[in-house]
Amino acid sequence: xxxxxxxxxxxxxxxxxxxxxxxxxxxxxxxxxxxxxxxxxxxxxxxxxxxxxxxxxxxxxxxxxxxxxxxxxxxxxxxxxxxxxxxxxxxxxxxxxxxxxxxxxxxxxxxxxxxxxxxxxxxxxxxxxxxxxxxxxxxxxxxxxxxxxxxxxxxxxxxxxxxxxxxxxxxxxxxxxxxxxxxxxxxxxxxxxxxxxxxxxxxxxxxxxxxxxxxxxxxxxxxxxxxxxxxxxxx
Amino acid sequence: xxxxxxxxxxxxxxxxxxxxxxxxxxxxxxxxxxxxxxxxxxxxxxxxxxxxxxxxxxxxxxxxxxxxxxxxxxxxxxxxxxxxxxxxxxxxxxxxxxxxxxxxxxxxxxxxxxxxxxxxxxxxxxxxxxxxxxxxxxxxxxxxxxxxxxxxxxxxxxxxxxxxxxxxxxxxxxxxxxxxxxxxxxxxxxxxxxxxxxxxxxxxxxxxxxxxxxxxxxxxxxxxxxxxxxxxxxxxxxxxxxxxxxxxxxxxxxxxxxxxxxxxxxxxxxxxxxxxxxxxxxxxxxxxxxxxxxxxxxxxxxxxxxxxxxxxxxxxxxxxxxxxxxxxxxxxxx
Ligand SMILES: Nc1ncnc2c1ncn2[C@@H]1O[C@H](COP(=O)(O)OP(=O)(O)OP(=O)(O)O)[C@@H](O)[C@H]1O
Ligand SMILES: [Mg+2]
Numbered sequence: 001x002x003x004x005x006x007x008x009x010x011x012x013x014x015x016x017x018x019x020x021x022x023x024x025x026x027x028x029x030x031x032x033x034x035x036x037x038x039x040x041x042x043x044x045x046x047x048x049x050x051x052x053x054x055x056x057x058x059x060x061x062x063x064x065x066x067x068x069x070x071x072x073x074x075x076x077x078x079x080x081x082x083x084x085x086x087x088x089x090x091x092x093x094x095x096x097x098x099x100x101x102x103x104x105x106x107x108x109x110x111x112x113x114x115x116x117x118x119x120x121x122x123x124x125x126x127x128x129x130x131x132x133x134x135x136x137x138x139x140x141x142x143x144x145x146x147x148x149x150x151x152x153x154x155x156x157x158x159x160x161x162x163x164x165x166x167x168x169x170x171x172x173x174x175x176x177x178x179x180x181x182x183x184x185x186x187x188x189x190x191x192x193x194x195x196x197x198x199x200x201x202x203x204x205x206x207x208x209x210x211x212x213x214x215x216x217x218x219x220x221x222x223x224x225x226x227x228x229x230x231x232x233x234x235x
Numbered sequence: 236x237x238x239x240x241x242x243x244x245x246x247x248x249x250x251x252x253x254x255x256x257x258x259x260x261x262x263x264x265x266x267x268x269x270x271x272x273x274x275x276x277x278x279x280x281x282x283x284x285x286x287x288x289x290x291x292x293x294x295x296x297x298x299x300x301x302x303x304x305x306x307x308x309x310x311x312x313x314x315x316x317x318x319x320x321x322x323x324x325x326x327x328x329x330x331x332x333x334x335x336x337x338x339x340x341x342x343x344x345x346x347x348x349x350x351x352x353x354x355x356x357x358x359x360x361x362x363x364x365x366x367x368x369x370x371x372x373x374x375x376x377x378x379x380x381x382x383x384x385x386x387x388x389x390x391x392x393x394x395x396x397x398x399x400x401x402x403x404x405x406x407x408x409x410x411x412x413x414x415x416x417x418x419x420x421x422x423x424x425x426x427x428x429x430x431x432x433x434x435x436x437x438x439x440x441x442x443x444x445x446x447x448x449x450x451x452x453x454x455x456x457x458x459x460x461x462x463x464x465x466x467x468x469x470x471x472x473x474x475x476x477x478x479x480x481x482x483x484x485x486x487x488x489x490x491x492x493x494x495x496x497x498x499x500x501x502x503x504x505x506x507x508x509x510x511x512x513x514x515x516x517x518x519x520x521x522x523x524x525x526x527x528x529x530x531x532x533x534x535x536x537x538x539x540x541x542x543x544x545x546x547x548x549x550x551x552x553x554x555x556x557x558x559x560x561x562x563x564x565x566x567x568x569x
Binding site: 092100145 | 316436439440449453456
């Protein structure tokens with residue numbers, strides 16, 4: 001039995017002549033929170049899309065808790081415990097907060113939704129159509145939708161995009177608490193280094209569609225190639 | 236967390252149960268009220284027009300339901316209306332089936348056809364969807380219009396009802412008073428059932444798919460079957476209307492498939508409020524009433540309807556029911 005909750009082997013994806021993902025290997029151990037960083041256009045969202053089943057026309061294979069899920073649809077992967085959020089808010093604007101979480105729960109064995117709702121501060125908004133709540137609340141709802149039913153693997157594409165520093169750190173704290181308590185394995189794409197270093201166990205760096213390095217926060221921070229490719233320009 | 240907000244969570248279950256009960260009670264009352272319709276002194280001709288308005292209301296309900304649940308605008312719903320009417324008329328006229336079996340097939344064929352079509356057509360949205368359904372609907376019209384051996388082509392075909400229908404004297408179905416009560420009762424049952432469907436799990440999942448198809452897949456749903464099911468249900472309702480009209484008139488004609496019928500049904504649902512199950516039926520009845528009042532100006536009817544549509548879309552974008560609900564909510568808040 002493998003130790004890896006989610007594993008991508010030689011993942012490649014091309015758009016026309018452009019290679020967005022070039023034989024990338026990635027494996028995240030059960031219970032780990034892995035950061036995925038890299039400059040704009042590095043292929044981070046593409047990698048999440050391939051792992052989650054959103055991408056078409058890609059090469060390689062994806063394993064979820066040891067099972068090959070490469071051919072499975074997103075809904076089949078979700079039923080096996082893989083969930084994701086989106087870089088651009090992706091919720092149900094016409095449905096109320098509570099209704100969409102409830103609908104999400106039906107798909108995964110009647111999971112209860114009260115805990116995610118209160119963890120993400122959505123209880124007071126239960127009856128409000130999601131299109132009418134604030135941007136920050138919508139980001140939290142996007143995450144809550146993914147967390148309903150305690151997935152075993154959570155793929156997060158910049159969950160804090162567009163939030164203030166304070167909101168981002170608050171979200172990171174909530175997330176860290178919840179996934180630790182629920183033993184969820186996380187792959188987190190995030191531009192905000194403060195958020196990444198505050199919650200991730202290990203970090204993978206993508207650059208121009210290739211895997212550049214992988215290690216603990218300290219190792220990555222000290223890696224000269226990473227500094228040159230990414231951190232140097234940010235700091 | 237604030238205490239009142241916490242409180243809203245707990246009672247939500249019993250409250251939804253109560254709402255379903257309210258829907259059933261209103262439906263029961265409406266059902267009973269229907270039996271009074273023929274006795275309040277309407278002239279026979281008015282009753283006959285009212286029967287036609289109820290067929291229209293069913294077709295409009297079908298069009299509106301498709302929009303409400305799938306978010307799709309159809310210009311081809313008359314195809315299923317016509318298919319229901321034609322299947323029944325042809326089977327009965329040619330003695331291919333008894334009236335009971337004919338009824339069953341006349342409802343099953345359009346429903347199944349719509350389910351299969353829905354698996355494909357649901358992938359198309361917006362104007363493209365409206366055009367595609369228009370084309371599909373007109374294809375049916377062309378076939379009915381040109382194929383003389385089928386049912387006399389553009390002349391249409393008369394047929395006589397068999398003497399008994401489910402043990403009752405079938406000719407009574409062509410009495411305006413009887414048909415009004417029957418069509419009204421069916422309309423009420425349809426509206427109640429559709430309302431309960433929108434509240435059911437399948438209905439809510441279909442609404443989620445309408446709202447955001449991609450996210451629906453990522454929270455774990457197949458997004459092909461629920462919309463196709465909605466197409467099937469909508470077609471079933473349209474087919475009921477088609478069969479009722481065919482039975483009542485003892486006559487079928489290619490006009491039953493015509494896109495203008497779908498277009499009027501769409502206008503009725505916009506006027507009544509397409510975001511509500513009962514909106515389209517209300518729109519149909521209101522238009523019927525205005526048409527009755529407009530009487531001698533009937534030749535300008537399309538222009539009158541156009542004018543009403545303009546006024547409604549400008550002053551009440553959610554239709555009559557939308558406006559009523561808004562007013563009611565505002566009063567409650569005070
Ligand atoms: N549908 C597409 N068609 C063509 N090129 C695409 C498409 N999607 C992504 N790309 C390209 O692939 C590369 C990787 O994109 P991707 O969105 O994965 O980057 P990213 O690392 O998530 O960047 P960001 O930090 O901006 O979100 C980019 O150069 C992008 O322009
Ligand atoms: Mg991205």
